[in-house]
Amino acid sequence: MPFYTPPVTTRQCVQFPAFKPPALDGSVTLVEAYDWHLEHSPEHVYYKYEDIDGSIGTIKWKEAVLAAYRAAHIVRGHADNNAKFAILAVSDSITFGATLMGCMRAGFPPFLVSPRNSPEVIAGLLDKAEITHVFYSPDVATTKHAKAGTAHRPIQLIPLPTLDQLYSSDDVTAPPPVKPGFYDNALIIHSSGSTSVPKLLPVSHSTLFLMGASAWWNEIDLGSMTMNFAPTPMYHLMGSAHLAIATYSGVQIAVFPPTIPPVQPTAENFLHSIVATKSNITMIMPSILESLSHVPADVQKLARMDLVLYGGAALKPSAGDRLVEGGVKLMPGLGMSEAGVLCALITRPLGRDWQWIRQAPYNKLHYRDLEDGTYELISHDGHYVDTPNCEYEGKRALATKDVVVRHPTDPGLFKIVGRLDDQLVLSTGEKTNAIPLEAILTSDSLIERAVVFGRGRPHNGVIIQPRGEQAFDPNDLVRLAEFRDAIWPTVVKMNEFAPSHSRIAKEMIIVTSPSKPLPVNPTKNTVIRALATAAYEQEILDAYDTFSLAEGGEFQPPATWELTDTVAFIRKVVRTVVPDLPSDNDDLFNYGCDSLKAARIHNNIVGALRATNCLSDGFPGESPYKFPTIKSLAAFVSTSGLSGHAHVDLKALKIAEVEAMLAKYSSSFPTHAPSPATATESAQLVFLVTGTTGGLGTNLLAQLLGQPEVKRVYALNRRGPPGTSLLDRHKVAFIDRGVDPALLDLDKFVLLEGDTAQSELGIHPAVYEEMRTAVTHIIHNAWPVNFNYAVQTFEGAVRGSKNLVDFALKSTRTEPPRFTFISSVGVSRNAGSEVDLAPEEPILDLNLVVGQGYPESKWVVERMLQIAAERTPLKSVSIRVGQLAGGHSGCWNASDWLPVIVRSAAKLSCLPDASAPISWIRLDEAAASVIEMRDASGVLHLVHPRPVPWRTAFDTFSRTLGNVPIVPFSDWMGRLIAYAEANPEGGREVPAMRLLEYYKGIGPTGFDGMARVENISTVKAQVVSPTLRNMAPMSEVDAEKWIAYWKRAGVL
Structure with a gap:
């Protein structure tokens, strides 16, 4: 069936007119194309190899097709209509390829089984595929595996046809013609088992067609070249792909000679093969390239080739760099049996940017934001996905589990940094990419x-297997300590590369026992992660226990736990762990503290308290988070040490800390001094908006850019993760939220990379001066979200707010810019009651606010703005925003607290109930309301004025998820806790586990307790905002849109 393919960009086989390509519209499958070439390209060379005598042997298309016919007759001679064939063989590529094509030509898609699997795995795979016949090679190992793997069920073992049988001079007739469907299975392979037990992976004729025809849509006339596949095993799709590539492009395939036993590939004989066959291009496994990269003479030989492609596994960066520096034209390939080739397979290499991959022109790729600067690659198109595992934007799609970063300047490029299987989500929510x-x-x-x-x-560890003769019994603690010391410089190097939360302490290094080596995938020679962590489960538990119970012997306990002695002790501990901390009043987490360092601080405190017999109950592990300065932590520890209990008047401490921060940032403000030159200033609106890549920020930016009266919008954001440009982040955010990215091309849009916490906002002085004269309105939306941190950790955000206030007062305009601060309803959570609505007024009593650092920090800015309004001409409004839901496009961040509940429903088999009404507000309507409130003053509330029952959303969730039961909150929490205890690594299937502490913190009343947060007045806000005043209630339609979005995003 013909289907869309891109326009041809490079004709193939121009130098070899003997090759006549079949139709490139998908109407001719691979097996049918063999018949085509017998008639139209019989004399074109298919295979090249260096024979034993040093001569170059060739096999032409006529010979190859007739060999496949002979193999087909052998297959048909053993088959009935219910037969299913497998090939389990160590064989040369020519013989294996003819047998494979013979199975297909006879109408039986073959199952290609790796002989490197154990007999048990082979037996399991043959069972799953319901195999009735197995072609096997005559070598001793494969014969043994074949017999062992088929002993438990009636499977006919057939010796693999020999080269002489297949390439006989006897006449052969064509088997009866076959006409497979374009999306029918052509063959079956199996996964490598890198992360679990191997599974069956069908490969369709459409996938093989796209693999073969892709050269026509790229930059090189591949068909006029020789491509070397010599060392690539045929049971691997990367090896058998040469059948399709030769069929549709005409490229000549270089292989090892067809001998018995077959040539065992090495770096040396591969290099010899490419020289002897004058190969221009190769597709090779990384392990061979890594070996060659160490020998300059070998690198020189590779450098003579037009292109060196690698795939199947990652290439070590150091090896790739050596090859590129030696002139090798290196490029990664990316393909999957489930979706074919995902990259532009043949393109001009990128030199020192060799790790970047350009996406294929025919396969539409999407990037699911993992919210840490990385993305999961989604292969998305009805034509090209054989085995979809999710729905994305209403179409079947394949969530690849490949974790990538986007190129900072070229949106068509991406780089693989790991797998979701390899991505470890810590209990803190931070992520570690293990592979690099x-x-x-x-x-x-x-x-x-x-x-x-x-x-x-809370932090990472590592299992290390010593190399060869270095192996030892890890129960020998002296040898263990020596080995850890010997590798420690490399661990330090790794820690310098890693994000701070991913660093590994020496105590968290586990060394393998010689009797229990790490389980390895035989095909890829990589560790099977899931089996490795299972094998060392007890050692991992022991490592965490040892680390958490460390006696903290690094430091001598203080003479007493009086405050003066305690401050000195805490100062010594903290400054050893966080050496850049300027003073006792500075926040640890603003100067490089992370979960691992916090654990070390905690352990040393616990060790000292135990050593002085001053701790009769547990000392909370989150204490460095709740008291993130030397002064506050010392006060808490002093009280614990003196009383023997880890209790202290937290509220009094928190109030003092919040008041101190407010005093620090509201003690003085610049004097507003307008310039006479602005007396005739323009009435057009110019906005400065912070934080424009999140849900609310994206909608604010889009709506402002779309308003004619807005002359310019400055969008100020912090620098993102390496490898992603700020503009690309905006484009992805706009597309993801259903907003037209073309708005970002408007001249009125000015994108700024800076940091409000720095002087002059961290931007160029000339731009800062330009904005002083131009900006009429500031919308301060950017704010870090972490409900575990104390108020001190948000000081950078508070300081940034003060810098924006100072910027406004330094304006040269007649009046300072209007200041809109996006606050939180959490500030007013205790200001109302079940009867009285929380008023839209400043809150002066801190007792109503303290509890979590996030709303406390928002309150500080609210009060700072109120004080500024009393002392200066600055006019401001603080908008306390409630829960933001998906807008009319349905886009709702899948990591938010509610979406993860819905995403967890399948495994927990329930959803939580509540009697609380919901006053969530759609993102786009929230943005419109904020813009309408820009000229107001004081405090306004932004929640839905027409709440609806909880069940409005949750009955819809239940129905669309297959009538999942809705149970009381306590039952739901019980199931979540039980699942988390039984499956400590199950956060991917039950993402609610990641927010377990948050849900626990809601309290025994569950989500009903959240009603008070939403029980706030919006009278003033409705007067100012027509959008809020006329807002339609949430309905089942909204919930259905959210569900549809999460399905499109591949998370449901």
Whole structure:
């Protein structure tokens, strides 16, 4: 069936007119194309190889097709209508390829089984595929595996046809013609088992067609070249792909000679093959390239080739850099049996940017935002996905589990940084990409293999297998300490590369036992992560226990736990761990403290308290978070040490801390001094908006850009993760939220990369001066969200707000810019009651606010703005925003507290109930309301004025998820806690586990307790905002849109 393909960009096989390509519209499958070439390209060379005598042997298309016919007759001679064939063979590519094509030509899609699997795995795979016949090679190992793998069920074993049988001079007739469907299975392979037990992976004729025809849509006349596949095994799709590439492009395939036993690939004989066959291009496994990269003479030979493609596994960066520096034209390939080739397979290499991949022109890729600067690659198109596992934007799609970063300037490029299987989400919500860390560790000559672990834990650890003769019994504590010391410089190097939360302490290094090596995938030679962590489960538990119970012997306990002695002790501990901390009043987390360092501080405090017999109950592990300065932590520890209990008047401490922060940032303000030159200033609106990549910020920016009366919008954002440009982040955010990205091309849009916490907002002085004369309105939306942190950790955000206030008062305009601050309803959560609505007024009593650092920090800015309004001409409004839901497009951040409940429903088999009404507000309507409130003053509330029952949303969730039961909150929490205890690494399937502490903090009344947060007045806000005043209530339609979005995003 013909279907859309891109326009041809490069004709193939121009130099070889003997090759006549079949139709490139999908109407001719691979097996039918063999018949085509017998008639139209019989004399074109298919295979090249260096024979034993040093001569170059060739096989032409006529010979190859007739060999496939002979194989088809052999298959048909053994088959009935219910037969299913597998090939389990160590064989040369020519013989294996003819047998494979013979199965297809006879009408039986073959199952290609790796002989490197164990007999048990082979037996399981043959059972799953319901195989009745197995072609096997005659070598001893494969014969043994074949017999063992088929012993438990009646499977006919057939010796693999020999080269002489297949390439006989005897006449052969064509088997009866076959006409497979374009999306029918052509063959079956199996996964590598890198992360679990291998599974069956069908490969359709459409996938093989796209793999073969892709050269026509790229930049090189591949068909006029020789492509070397010599070392690539045929049971791997990367090896058998040469059948399709040769069929549709005409490229000549270089292989090892067809001998028995077959040539075993090495770096040396591969290099010899490419020279002898004059190969221009190769597709190779990274392990061979890594070996060659160390020998300059070998690198020179590779550099003579037009292109060196690698795939199947990651190439070590150091090896790739050596090859590129030596002139090798290196490029990664990316393909999946489920979706074919995902990259532009043949394109001009990128030199030093060799790790970047350009997406294929025919396969529409999407990038699911993982909210940490990385994305999951989604292959999305009805034509090209064989085995979809999700729905994305209403179409079947494949969530690849590949984690990528986007190129900072070229949106068509991406780079793989890991797999979701390899991405470890810590209990803090922070993520660790294990692969690059393990690559650094295994560069050490003492380390054979490494597996980083830590999913669901506060920090990471690593299992290390010593190399060869370095192996020892890890129960020998002296040897263990010596080995840890020997590899520690490499661990330090890794920690310098890693994000702070991913760093590994020496105590968290587990060394393997010689009797229990790490389980390895035989095809890819990579560690099977899930099996490795399961094998060392007890050792991992022991490591965490040892770390958490560390006696903290690094520091001598204080003479007493009086405050003066305690401050000195805490100062010594903290400054050893966080050496850049300027003073006792500065926040640890603003100067490099992370979860691992916080754990070390906690452990040393606990050790000292125990050593002085001054702790009779548990000391909270979150204490460094709740008291993140030396002064506050010392006060807490002093009280604990003197009383023997970890209790202290937290509210009094918090009030003092919040008041101190307010005093620090409201003590003085600049004097507003307008310039006479602005007396005739323009009436057009110019906005400065912070934080424009999130849900509310994206909608604010889009709506302002769309308003004719707005002359300019300055969008100020912090620098993002490496590898992603700020503009690309905006484009992705706009597309994801259903907003037209073309708005970002308007001249009125000015994108700024800076930091409000720095002087002059961290932007160029000339731009700062320009904005002083131009900006009429400021909307301060950017704010870090972390409900675990104390108010001190938000000081950078408070300081940024003060810098924006100072910027406004330094304006040269007649009046300072109007200041809109996006606050939170959390500030007023205790200001109302079940009877009385919380008023739209300033809150002066801090007792109504303290509890969490997030709303406390928002309150500080609210009060600072109120004080500024009393002392200066600055006019401001603080908008306390409630829960923001998906807008009319349905886009609702899948990591938010409510979406993760819905995403967890399938595994928990329930949803939580509540009697609380919901006053959530749609994102786009929230943005419109904020813009309408820009000239107001004081405090306004932004929640839905027409709440609806909880069940309005949750009955819809239940129905669309297959009538999942809705149960009381306590029952739901019980199931969540039980699942988390039984599945500590199950956060991907039950993402609500990641917010377990948040849900616990809601209290025994569950989501009913949240009603008071929403029980606030909107009378003043409705007067100012027509959008809020006329807002339609939430309905089942909204809930259906959210569900549809989460399905499109591949998370439901």
